[in-house]
Amino acid sequence: MALTSPVTAAPPAPATGLRADAEAQAAAIVARMTLDEKLPQLLNVAPAIPRLGVPAYNWWTESLHGALGPVPTTNFPEPIGLAASFDAPLVHQVAGAIGTEVRALHTLGRRTGQLGRIGTGLDSWSPNINLFRDPRWGRGQETYGEDPFLTAHMGVAFVTGLQGDDPDRPLVIATPKHFAVHSGPESTRHRANVFVSTHDLEDSYLPAFRAAITEGHAGSIMCAYNRIDGQPACASDILLKDHLRGAWGFSGYVVSDCDAVKDIADNHHYAPDQPAAVAAAMRAGVDNECNTATLDDTAGLERRFRAALDQGLISVADIDRSLVRLFAARLLAGDLPGLPGAVRDLPPSAIDSPAHRALARKAATEALVLLKNDGILPLKPGVRIAVVGPLGDATRVLRGNYSSPLSAPPVSVVEGLRAVLPAGQVTLVPFSASVTDGDRVPMTALRTAGGKPGVEVRYFNPTEPVPDRIEPEAKAATLAAIRYQTRPFATRTEPDVGNTSLSVPGLATHHRTEWTGRLVPPESGTYRIGLAGAGGVLTMPGFPSVDRREGHWNDLPGFTTVELVKGKAYPFHIEATGGVDLVWKRISRDAPAALASAAQSADVILAVVGLTSDLEAEETGVTVEGFAGGDKTTLDLPADQRALLDQARATGKPVIVVAMNGSPINLAWAKDNAAAILEAWYPGEAGGLAVADVLTGRANPSGRLPLTFYRSTADLPPFDNYAMAGRTYRYFTGTPVYPFGAGLSYTRFTYGTPSVTPVAAGAQAGITVTTEIANVGGRPGDEVAQLYLSFPDRPGVPRLALRGFQRVSLGVGERRQLRFTLSPRDLSAVTSDGVRAVLAGHYRVTVGGGQPAPGDTMGGAGFDIATAAPIPL
Secondary structure, three states: OOOOOOOOOOOOOOOOHHHHHHHHHHHHHHHOOOHHHHHHHHEOEEOOEHHHOEOOEEOOOOOOOOOOOOOOEOOOOOHHHHHHOOOHHHHHHHHHHHHHHHHHHHHHHHHHOOOOOOOOOOEEOOOEOOOOOOOOOOOHHHOOOOOHHHHHHHHHHHHHHHHOOOOOOOOOEEOOEOEOOOOOOHHHOOOOEEOOOHHHHHHHHOHHHHHHHHOOOOOEEEEOOOEEOOEEHHHOHHHHHHHHHHHOOOOOEEEEOOOHHHHHHHOOOOOOOHHHHHHHHHHHOOOEEOOHHHHHOEOOOOHHHHHHHHOOOOOHHHHHHHHHHHHHHHHHHOOOOOOOOOOOOOOHHHOOOHHHHHHHHHHHHHHOEEEEEOOOOOOOOOOOEEEEOOOOOOOHHHHOOOOOOOEOOOOOHHHHHHHHOOOOOEEEOOOOOOOOOOEEOOHHHEEOOOOOEOEEEEEEOEOOOOOOOEOHHHHHHHHHOOOEOOOOOEEEEEOOOOOOHHHOOOOOOOOEEEEEEEEOOOOOEEEEEEEEEOOEEEEEOOEEEEEOOOOOOOOOOEEEEEEEOOOOOEEEEEEEOOOEEEEEEEEOOOHHHHHHHHHHOOOEEEEEEEOOOOOOOOOOOOEEOOEEOOEEOOOOOOHHHHHHHHHHHHOOOOEEEEEEOOOOOOOHHHHHHOOEEEEOOOOOOOHHHHHHHHHOOOOOOOOOOOOOEOOOHHHOOOOOOOOOOOOHHHHOOOOOOEOOOOOEOOOOEEEOOOEEEEOOOOHHHOEEEEEEEEEOOOOOEEEEEEEEEEOOOOOOOOOOEEEEEEEEEEOOOOEEEEEEEEOHHHHOEEOOOOOEEEOOEEEEEEEEOOOOOOOOOOOOEEEEEOOOEEOOO
């Protein structure tokens, strides 16, 4: 039977119930607005309309794996770590906790009069469900890995957790991003023209977005920077019309990535000028433009929409359609009054609750992946441990990217071990100066002039009011002319140095901050002390100053190296007009000698190595060995860490490697030489406790790799080639260091032979797979049962694909029946010409703790499908 073109879904049905009420009320609000009031509402910073009772609103809110705000929030593992849990219910629970904290930050914004500032909205630009197709991509850590099926399920879990059970009464509106085919390189993202086959688009790049919309009912979506086959993603007929609002029936609002609409003219040259660019985006379906010029209060950004209107490129009806979508969303979320049953405001006390901290530890523990163990783990009682490497005592690494510096107190690996082991068993060996340095100085090392914990902070408003919006040609002069009052507007004691300005009622947008305190080191030694962020100067009497006034927000920190004495109080003063953090790192002047000395009295060496999200990141200016602009240029660890591992092995003591990273790194050396390998990702605030729990056996490791760990970039196609051939476990034909789905336990599980039962209408309409799992080891533990499907031999089909997973907790000797239900979409593959279909032919299904062995044709169970059938877009 020949396959026809994919069947498309009908246009969305008219809204009913609460959503219809929201749209009607939104239309009534829009009808009362003047054109001058309407146009600014199309930008991410929407000004207040006092005569209509509409408060200011900023659509720019981030909560990728924790809310970002002016008070400490809960920091969960980076999404790639959450994906390693293979636990969709856990991700749903994590997102619910994040949604609670985002909503409580909105309440705080109302109380302080700071609505309209970033981080105060009731929507969030999360989750990132782009496919992590290439390990060089710096932002891959934000995603749920390389598999469309896993990403789709994790994405739906996050969306429904963040929004709550009823999408018409959202806790927080979710915004899956970046739609679509957005996965590096960072250096070309504003101008890249990505050519992708219809096969790869349907097979790899769109499934997670489809699921987030049709199953998760996400209230919004963010379009990406890049072009796809010549059309910018934010002006794409294929994406925004054919798929999103056509086949998928999406009725929410579309927001652009920041400056993606501007790029349509300036970088893609798809439109001749900015009025044409905003018109192209709006006519394709974009409702809200994020423009980074709003960050410095640039005036006149809405004039491009007026020019487009005057030139006949858009109509008032186009504007009103977008505004109704935006105001309906604000009504449904409860930012605007008028709808019965809207979710109530939550108090700021809901932020960083004990329950959320416990959940962060649980999530971090489930994310850890044990990749090798020669029997050294769990650690034996009384074992003496030398913790080495730049990340052994690091806390910045725990947070990952898109996270608040003001998270709950982070726990490093060495502190986690010291928390669960008797005193004296754990020795920290400081490393040499490294590109990974830059941990925030904690409150425990800070004192006010009066000797109290924390620092004194003074906030200064301008002497003259600064305009809410500044004309572009006057911007530089206006900002340079700002002078600040000599008397502080507010003086407070804060726990540490960080940006808490949004918690200060009445503080002006443009202000100066001064932090004054005493630095009290816990140990004598050599320290690197400095500032992260931009716009500040650190001075310490007797030491060189650190000047970050010309720095960029995501540069590496600036440091000065000093000798400090334990317990001595060192005065410091920081002045800043931007967001800065006081950071430090205790280092060794002779790290090899320190390692050799510590190894003599140690039983094992714990090497904590890896990267940080200051190196692999979003579009940075950082260029150091192995990294360029946020992306990696190699899969190898930094050279100083490779040398450290060789030195550790040369001691003759067993080496346990704990890796912290957001992307695949080359673990070949560790596989050949280490006694054990634990992949920890960027595990969040409780990461050190989770690592300690697993190393000592208090927890049984259960994470699995959501990525293929390759040996070298030479094993892969070019980074800027978006074809999936040769990438990810589904299409990679080489031998990885560790495969997708890999992970060990301290116990052992066995599986029975699966059985396949077709539904009554035949296998093409769905199947049920059942099998038995048993814990035949000596410890209770969690297993991730993975179901893989092999397809009929047709052009374009993967060699195998994940089509089911379940996390199962089993006691010693416990057995349990597992049941997987596969729908026609689960059974489908994509033909070489881009048609998704259930293919006729022979299939094989396997269920186990990982992928079936390459070439294994004996395990699992086979079944046949006689009749092919296309699957709707």
